[in-house]
Amino acid sequence: GAGVSQTPSNKVTEKGKYVELRCDPISGHTALYWYRQSLGQGPEFLIYFQGTGAADDSGLPNDRFFAVRPEGSVSTLKIQRTERGDSAVYLCASSLSSGLSSYNEQFFGPGTRLTVL
Amino acid sequence: GDSVTQMEGPVTLSEEAFLTINCTYTATGYPSLFWYVQYPGEGLQLLLKATKADDKGSNKGFEATYRKETTSFHLEKGSVQVSDSAVYFCALRDASGTYKYIFGTGTRLKVLA
Numbered sequence: 001g002a003g004v005s006q007t008p009s010n011k012v013t014e015k016g017k018y019v020e021l022r023c024d025p026i027s028g029h030t031a032l033y034w035y036r037q038s039l040g041q042g043p044e045f046l047i048y049f050q051g052t053g054a055a056d057d058s059g060l061p062n063d064r065f066f067a068v069r070p071e072g073s074v075s076t077l078k079i080q081r082t083e084r085g086d087s088a089v090y091l092c093a094s095s096l097s098s099g100l101s102s103y104n105e106q107f108f109g110p111g112t113r114l115t116v117l
Numbered sequence: 118g119d120s121v122t123q124m125e126g127p128v129t130l131s132e133e134a135f136l137t138i139n140c141t142y143t144a145t146g147y148p149s150l151f152w153y154v155q156y157p158g159e160g161l162q163l164l165l166k167a168t169k170a171d172d173k174g175s176n177k178g179f180e181a182t183y184r185k186e187t188t189s190f191h192l193e194k195g196s197v198q199v200s201d202s203a204v205y206f207c208a209l210r211d212a213s214g215t216y217k218y219i220f221g222t223g224t225r226l227k228v229l230a
Contacts, residue, residue, distance in 0.1 A: 031216075033217060033218075035218070040222070040223070041222055041223070042121075042206050042208070042220030042221050042222050042223050043161070043206075043218070043220050044220070045217040045218065045219070048216075048217055056217070059217075091160075091161065093218075095216075104216065105163065105166070106210075106218060108153075108160055108161040108162075109160060110159070110160040111160055
Protein backbone atom coordinates (compact mmCIF):
# COMPACT_ATOMS: atom_id res chain seq x y z
CA GLY A 1 0.00 0.00 0.00
CA ALA A 2 0.96 3.65 -0.22
CA GLY A 3 3.28 5.12 2.32
CA VAL A 4 3.28 8.57 3.88
CA SER A 5 3.34 11.24 1.20
CA GLN A 6 4.29 14.89 1.50
CA THR A 7 3.82 17.78 -0.85
CA PRO A 8 5.53 19.73 -2.19
CA SER A 9 8.85 17.93 -2.20
CA ASN A 10 10.63 21.26 -2.46
CA LYS A 11 9.47 24.75 -1.58
CA VAL A 12 11.45 27.93 -2.09
CA THR A 13 10.02 31.09 -0.62
CA GLU A 14 11.09 34.56 0.36
CA LYS A 15 11.58 35.81 3.87
CA GLY A 16 8.32 37.03 5.33
CA LYS A 17 6.06 34.86 3.18
CA TYR A 18 3.52 32.29 4.34
CA VAL A 19 3.89 28.60 3.45
CA GLU A 20 1.82 25.46 3.86
CA LEU A 21 3.25 21.96 3.84
CA ARG A 22 0.99 18.96 3.41
CA CYS A 23 1.17 15.44 4.78
CA ASP A 24 -0.94 12.45 3.72
CA PRO A 25 -0.51 9.68 6.29
CA ILE A 26 -0.93 5.98 5.69
CA SER A 27 -4.63 5.15 5.49
CA GLY A 28 -6.03 4.15 8.87
CA HIS A 29 -3.20 5.64 10.90
CA THR A 30 -4.62 7.77 13.68
CA ALA A 31 -1.37 9.21 15.04
CA LEU A 32 0.54 11.81 13.02
CA TYR A 33 3.81 13.54 13.85
CA TRP A 34 5.73 16.45 12.35
CA TYR A 35 9.51 16.73 12.68
CA ARG A 36 12.04 19.24 11.41
CA GLN A 37 15.50 18.21 10.21
CA SER A 38 18.04 20.99 9.89
CA LEU A 39 21.19 20.47 7.86
CA GLY A 40 23.55 18.04 9.54
CA GLN A 41 21.15 17.30 12.38
CA GLY A 42 18.70 14.60 13.33
CA PRO A 43 14.97 15.19 13.07
CA GLU A 44 13.44 17.18 15.93
CA PHE A 45 9.86 16.75 17.11
CA LEU A 46 7.42 19.56 16.39
CA ILE A 47 3.85 18.40 17.00
CA TYR A 48 1.77 15.26 17.46
CA PHE A 49 -1.86 14.62 16.51
CA GLN A 50 -4.03 11.83 17.78
CA GLY A 51 -7.04 11.98 15.51
CA THR A 52 -8.03 15.57 14.84
CA GLY A 53 -6.55 17.14 17.93
CA ALA A 54 -3.01 18.30 18.59
CA ALA A 55 -2.12 16.24 21.64
CA ASP A 56 1.35 17.74 22.03
CA ASP A 57 2.64 20.87 20.31
CA SER A 58 5.54 21.43 22.67
CA GLY A 59 8.10 21.20 19.85
CA LEU A 60 6.76 24.10 17.80
CA PRO A 61 9.50 26.74 17.98
CA ASN A 62 7.22 29.79 18.19
CA ASP A 63 3.76 31.07 17.33
CA ARG A 64 4.61 31.47 13.65
CA PHE A 65 4.21 27.70 13.34
CA PHE A 66 0.80 26.07 13.36
CA ALA A 67 -0.56 22.72 12.21
CA VAL A 68 -4.04 21.33 11.61
CA ARG A 69 -5.61 17.97 10.91
CA PRO A 70 -9.31 18.81 10.54
CA GLU A 71 -10.60 15.40 9.47
CA GLY A 72 -8.12 13.20 11.25
CA SER A 73 -6.24 12.26 8.10
CA VAL A 74 -4.36 14.86 6.04
CA SER A 75 -2.36 17.41 8.02
CA THR A 76 -1.04 20.82 7.04
CA LEU A 77 1.88 22.54 8.70
CA LYS A 78 1.62 26.30 8.33
CA ILE A 79 4.46 28.76 8.78
CA GLN A 80 3.79 32.49 8.87
CA ARG A 81 6.32 35.27 8.23
CA THR A 82 9.01 32.78 7.28
CA GLU A 83 12.59 33.43 8.33
CA ARG A 84 15.84 32.13 6.88
CA GLY A 85 16.30 30.01 9.97
CA ASP A 86 13.15 28.08 9.07
CA SER A 87 15.01 26.47 6.16
CA ALA A 88 15.05 22.73 6.80
CA VAL A 89 13.49 19.46 5.73
CA TYR A 90 10.07 19.00 7.32
CA LEU A 91 9.21 15.36 7.91
CA CYS A 92 5.86 13.81 8.61
CA ALA A 93 5.35 10.40 10.18
CA SER A 94 2.28 8.34 10.99
CA SER A 95 1.52 5.30 13.09
CA LEU A 96 -1.53 3.09 13.69
CA SER A 97 -1.94 4.67 17.08
CA SER A 98 0.26 5.98 19.80
CA GLY A 99 1.34 3.89 22.75
CA LEU A 100 4.07 1.43 23.51
CA SER A 101 2.94 -1.41 21.31
CA SER A 102 5.45 -2.46 18.70
CA TYR A 103 2.63 -2.07 16.19
CA ASN A 104 2.88 1.66 16.73
CA GLU A 105 6.07 2.11 14.75
CA GLN A 106 6.22 5.45 12.97
CA PHE A 107 6.53 5.48 9.19
CA PHE A 108 8.20 8.54 7.73
CA GLY A 109 7.43 10.44 4.57
CA PRO A 110 10.12 11.68 2.16
CA GLY A 111 9.95 15.21 3.58
CA THR A 112 9.51 18.70 2.19
CA ARG A 113 12.69 20.70 1.74
CA LEU A 114 11.90 24.32 2.62
CA THR A 115 14.31 27.04 1.57
CA VAL A 116 13.72 30.59 2.75
CA LEU A 117 15.70 33.15 0.78
CA GLY B 118 14.72 15.38 29.22
CA ASP B 119 15.36 12.35 27.07
CA SER B 120 18.31 12.52 24.69
CA VAL B 121 20.41 10.45 22.30
CA THR B 122 24.13 10.83 21.70
CA GLN B 123 25.85 9.14 18.81
CA MET B 124 29.40 9.23 17.55
CA GLU B 125 30.25 11.97 15.15
CA GLY B 126 31.17 11.20 11.60
CA PRO B 127 32.07 10.94 8.98
CA VAL B 128 33.21 7.35 9.27
CA THR B 129 35.19 6.12 6.28
CA LEU B 130 35.81 2.40 5.87
CA SER B 131 37.05 0.06 3.19
CA GLU B 132 34.67 -2.54 1.82
CA GLU B 133 34.39 -5.64 4.03
CA ALA B 134 35.62 -3.77 7.12
CA PHE B 135 33.88 -4.09 10.48
CA LEU B 136 31.55 -1.25 11.45
CA THR B 137 30.61 0.08 14.87
CA ILE B 138 28.61 3.27 15.38
CA ASN B 139 28.18 4.11 19.04
CA CYS B 140 24.90 5.32 20.48
CA THR B 141 24.01 6.08 24.09
CA TYR B 142 20.80 7.45 25.49
CA THR B 143 19.31 9.18 28.51
CA ALA B 144 15.68 8.47 29.25
CA THR B 145 13.12 8.04 31.96
CA GLY B 146 11.21 4.82 31.86
CA TYR B 147 11.91 2.13 29.31
CA PRO B 148 12.07 3.55 25.80
CA SER B 149 12.14 1.60 22.57
CA LEU B 150 15.33 2.09 20.56
CA PHE B 151 15.79 2.37 16.80
CA TRP B 152 18.34 2.77 14.09
CA TYR B 153 17.23 4.60 10.96
CA VAL B 154 19.16 4.95 7.73
CA GLN B 155 18.98 7.76 5.20
CA TYR B 156 20.47 6.99 1.80
CA PRO B 157 21.47 9.93 -0.42
CA GLY B 158 18.40 11.70 -1.72
CA GLU B 159 15.98 9.41 0.11
CA GLY B 160 13.83 9.52 3.23
CA LEU B 161 14.34 7.89 6.59
CA GLN B 162 14.04 4.12 6.63
CA LEU B 163 13.82 1.95 9.69
CA LEU B 164 16.86 -0.31 9.84
CA LEU B 165 16.24 -2.17 13.10
CA LYS B 166 14.67 -1.79 16.50
CA ALA B 167 14.60 -3.19 20.03
CA THR B 168 11.77 -2.68 22.47
CA LYS B 169 13.20 -3.95 25.75
CA ALA B 170 16.47 -4.57 27.56
CA ASP B 171 18.71 -7.28 26.09
CA ASP B 172 16.70 -7.40 22.86
CA LYS B 173 18.83 -7.60 19.74
CA GLY B 174 17.56 -5.97 16.58
CA SER B 175 18.97 -7.15 13.27
CA ASN B 176 18.44 -6.48 9.58
CA LYS B 177 20.55 -6.60 6.40
CA GLY B 178 23.57 -7.81 8.37
CA PHE B 179 23.34 -4.96 10.88
CA GLU B 180 22.82 -5.66 14.59
CA ALA B 181 22.31 -3.66 17.76
CA THR B 182 21.64 -4.83 21.32
CA TYR B 183 19.62 -2.83 23.85
CA ARG B 184 21.95 -2.54 26.88
CA LYS B 185 20.09 -1.01 29.80
CA GLU B 186 23.05 -1.19 32.16
CA THR B 187 25.20 0.95 29.88
CA THR B 188 22.26 2.81 28.26
CA SER B 189 23.66 1.96 24.85
CA PHE B 190 22.46 0.68 21.48
CA HIS B 191 25.58 0.44 19.34
CA LEU B 192 25.17 -0.46 15.66
CA GLU B 193 27.48 -3.12 14.21
CA LYS B 194 28.03 -4.86 10.92
CA GLY B 195 30.66 -7.46 10.26
CA SER B 196 31.43 -6.62 6.64
CA VAL B 197 30.29 -3.35 5.10
CA GLN B 198 29.57 -2.81 1.42
CA VAL B 199 29.75 0.30 -0.73
CA SER B 200 25.95 0.27 -0.82
CA ASP B 201 25.88 0.81 2.96
CA SER B 202 27.13 4.37 2.47
CA ALA B 203 24.47 6.55 4.10
CA VAL B 204 23.67 8.55 7.23
CA TYR B 205 22.65 6.48 10.25
CA PHE B 206 20.44 7.86 13.01
CA CYS B 207 19.97 6.38 16.46
CA ALA B 208 16.61 7.20 18.04
CA LEU B 209 14.48 6.44 21.05
CA ARG B 210 10.74 6.49 21.38
CA ASP B 211 9.50 8.34 24.41
CA ALA B 212 8.04 5.73 26.75
CA SER B 213 5.08 7.84 27.84
CA GLY B 214 2.95 10.70 26.76
CA THR B 215 3.24 11.36 23.08
CA TYR B 216 5.62 8.52 22.18
CA LYS B 217 7.53 10.93 19.99
CA TYR B 218 10.91 9.96 18.63
CA ILE B 219 14.12 11.62 19.78
CA PHE B 220 16.97 11.35 17.33
CA GLY B 221 20.72 11.61 17.53
CA THR B 222 22.54 13.93 15.17
CA GLY B 223 23.39 11.20 12.69
CA THR B 224 26.62 9.53 11.60
CA ARG B 225 27.66 9.61 7.97
CA LEU B 226 29.24 6.39 6.74
CA LYS B 227 31.28 6.25 3.57
CA VAL B 228 32.46 2.86 2.32
CA LEU B 229 35.21 2.79 -0.27
CA ALA B 230 35.63 0.02 -2.83
